[in-house]
Amino acid sequence: MKEILIISGKGGTGKTTLTASVAKYMSKKVICDADVDAADMFLLMKPEIKKKMAFKGKSVAIINNELCTSCDLCRKRCRFDAIDVVDGNYTINPYSCDGCTLCTLVCPANAIKMEQMTVGEWYVSQTEYGKMVHAKLFPGAENSGNLVTMVKRQAHMLAEEENAEFVIVDGPPGIGCPVTSALSGANIAIIVTEPTFSGIHDLERVYETAIHFKTTVWIVINKYDLNLKNSEKIEKFASEKGIDVVKKIPFSKCIIDSVVRGEIPADNCPELRVVVENLINNF
Amino acid sequence: MKIAVASGKGGTGKTIVSTSLALAVSDAVYVDMDVEEPNGAIFIKPEISKEIRFTVPIPEFYEDKCIFCRKCEQACVYNAISIIPQTKKILFFEELCHNCGVCKYVCPVEQAIIEKPKSIGTIRIGEKAQLKFIDGILDLGIASAVPLLSGMKKYIPNGDMVIVDSPPGASCPVVEVVKDSDFVLMVTEPTPFGLNDLEIALGIVKEMKKPHAIIVNKHESNNSLARTFAKERGEKIIMEIPFEREIAENYAKGIPLSNNEYKEQFLKLIDNIKEGKI
Numbered sequence: 001m002k003e004i005l006i007i008s009g010k011g012g013t014g015k016t017t018l019t020a021s022v023a024k025y026m027s028k029k030v031i032c033d034a035d036v037d038a039a040d041m042f043l044l045m046k047p048e049i050k051k052k053m054a055f056k057g058k059s060v061a062i063i064n065n066e067l068c069t070s071c072d073l074c075r076k077r078c079r080f081d082a083i084d085v086v087d088g089n090y091t092i093n094p095y096s097c098d099g100c101t102l103c104t105l106v107c108p109a110n111a112i113k114m115e116q117m118t119v120g121e122w123y124v125s126q127t128e129y130g131k132m133v134h135a136k137l138f139p140g141a142e143n144s145g146n147l148v149t150m151v152k153r154q155a156h157m158l159a160e161e162e163n164a165e166f167v168i169v170d171g172p173p174g175i176g177c178p179v180t181s182a183l184s185g186a187n188i189a190i191i192v193t194e195p196t197f198s199g200i201h202d203l204e205r206v207y208e209t210a211i212h213f214k215t216t217v218w219i220v221i222n223k224y225d226l227n228l229k230n231s232e233k234i235e236k237f238a239s240e241k242g243i244d245v246v247k248k249i250p251f252s253k254c255i256i257d258s259v260v261r262g263e264i265p266a267d268n269c270p271e272l273r274v275v276v277e278n279l280i281n282n283f
Numbered sequence: 284m285k286i287a288v289a290s291g292k293g294g295t296g297k298t299i300v301s302t303s304l305a306l307a308v309s310d311a312v313y314v315d316m317d318v319e320e321p322n323g324a325i326f327i328k329p330e331i332s333k334e335i336r337f338t339v340p341i342p343e344f345y346e347d348k349c350i351f352c353r354k355c356e357q358a359c360v361y362n363a364i365s366i367i368p369q370t371k372k373i374l375f376f377e378e379l380c381h382n383c384g385v386c387k388y389v390c391p392v393e394q395a396i397i398e399k400p401k402s403i404g405t406i407r408i409g410e411k412a413q414l415k416f417i418d419g420i421l422d423l424g425i426a427s428a429v430p431l432l433s434g435m436k437k438y439i440p441n442g443d444m445v446i447v448d449s450p451p452g453a454s455c456p457v458v459e460v461v462k463d464s465d466f467v468l469m470v471t472e473p474t475p476f477g478l479n480d481l482e483i484a485l486g487i488v489k490e491m492k493k494p495h496a497i498i499v500n501k502h503e504s505n506n507s508l509a510r511t512f513a514k515e516r517g518e519k520i521i522m523e524i525p526f527e528r529e530i531a532e533n534y535a536k537g538i539p540l541s542n543n544e545y546k547e548q549f550l551k552l553i554d555n556i557k558e559g560k561i
Contacts, residue, residue, distance in 0.1 A: 079384055
């Protein structure tokens with residue numbers, strides 16, 4: 001079984017659009033949306049949820065104000081600036097709390113307890129194009145590499161059951177923990193970039209992150225004709241790094257209009273379809 | 284006053300809005316807190332006068348002092364420590380460590396755990412004419428941006444007009460930035476993706492009770508998705524930036540929205556926010 005991961009570094013380069021298009025046209029696959037922070041693939045794949053599970057995240061500290069003696073030790077010790085005095089009461093901001101438990105250890109009054117939070121949900125769904133594993137992280141929750149790992153693991157298990165040959169994963173943007181969680185176990189990472197200075201800058205950073213995992217890297221330059229000089233720079237970067245699969249998609253009104261209508265753009269736009277078919281033949 | 288420019292979805296135009304806004308005001312502070320992929324400098328083109336390596340405390344373990352009681356291993360919720368008493372070995376997984384200080388706190392032996400500074404990124408300070416510039420660049424392979432974000436705040440001068448480019452998404456790093464802002468500008472694009480992510484990001488901003496308004500980027504006259512979205516939720520759209528190939532081509536070359544028409548719009552926007560009209 002092979003895992004194909006699509007990432008981007010910079011957001012908004014067309015990662016989800018490409019993933020949905022590739023996912024529809026490839027055979028024997030399980031689809032996985034691991035961009036749990038901004039999970040949008042469902043808008044194109046229109047999944048019917050078959051199984052829904054709670055995702056338990058970190059524990060956060062809670063102060064019992066009846067026991068609290070306002071000694072201020074916890075606030076002084078907390079390295080995450082998570083403890084404030086609100087209306088005279090010591091209070092923990094659950095968004096800032098990292099769950100380290102230090103405050104529970106330093107509290108002389110035993111007034112602080114840890115409580116585990118449900119921070120998201122994950123789903124196994126049926127789509128017209130195959131089974132899909134996806135998730136939703138609740139707003140403000142920890143930017144969770146754990147949830148990424150969880151949906152990927154579920155997708156792999158499902159692929160085993162279904163005798164699928166591929167798991168196709170829509171990855172998170174950036175270079176942080178969610179991305180490294182997504183890269184772990186991926187056979188091919190397709191980086192979707194654009195010929196802008198921002199796009200190139202971010203491509204270089206996410207490339208460096210990807211090669212740590214010894215993943216094969218491919219590049220897709222979206223909107224390549226927006227700036228041909230920058231596109232040439234990306235192609236030069238690819239050839240210097242020995243990346244042999246580099247595909248280009250033009251700036252296309254058709255693709256944007258399809259996404260606005262909630263349709264899979266590769267159905268309507270031949271300029272994208274040809275790239276999709278080409279990538280699939282290389283898998 | 285501190286205005287955060289946030290988005291939910293990446294690539295909606297957060298950086299172009301925040302840099303254009305800062306350049307229009309000119310006598311302001313621009314802070315790029317999108318530290319995983321900081322691109323503000325591409326548009327502002329500041330002269331950097333100072334670079335600070337930002338560090339967090341990370342424990343070092345001394346096997347010659349350790350009594351292998353395993354208290355640190357049990358207390359570490361991130362599973363960053365493995366103690367093997369049989370062979371008197373300590374395994375420390377640095378990339379799992381959140382620098383919380385629990386291991387040192389629970390350690391009964393003096394000098395068995397000593398915290399040392401570890402670099403996780405760079406904070407740069409500079410200027411472009413009147414505009415002050417600050418950005419943060421997270422080192423590759425560092426899991427969490429939050430300590431760097433909270434560290435950057437110390438370098439933001441008080442009292443000025445501060446415009447902050449936030450990280451994308453709707454999780455911890457965004458909360459870290461939004462929590463001490465006075466106003467949040469939410470940049471979206473009128474697509475189902477943009478609006479779905481906006482809805483999630485709005486959830487945070489509303490829960491934190493922050494005054495906010497929406498800027499629609501890549502607006503087209505025949506696309507009313509964003510307007511309908513805002514109307515249904517009682518949200519306010521205060522600016523629409525048209526979908527134009529020219530803007531996209533300029534963006535590709537690192538040119539923000541700098542003509543007089545936009546400059547005036549941005550200045551008016553700031554005045555309205557200051558006067559509480561939005």
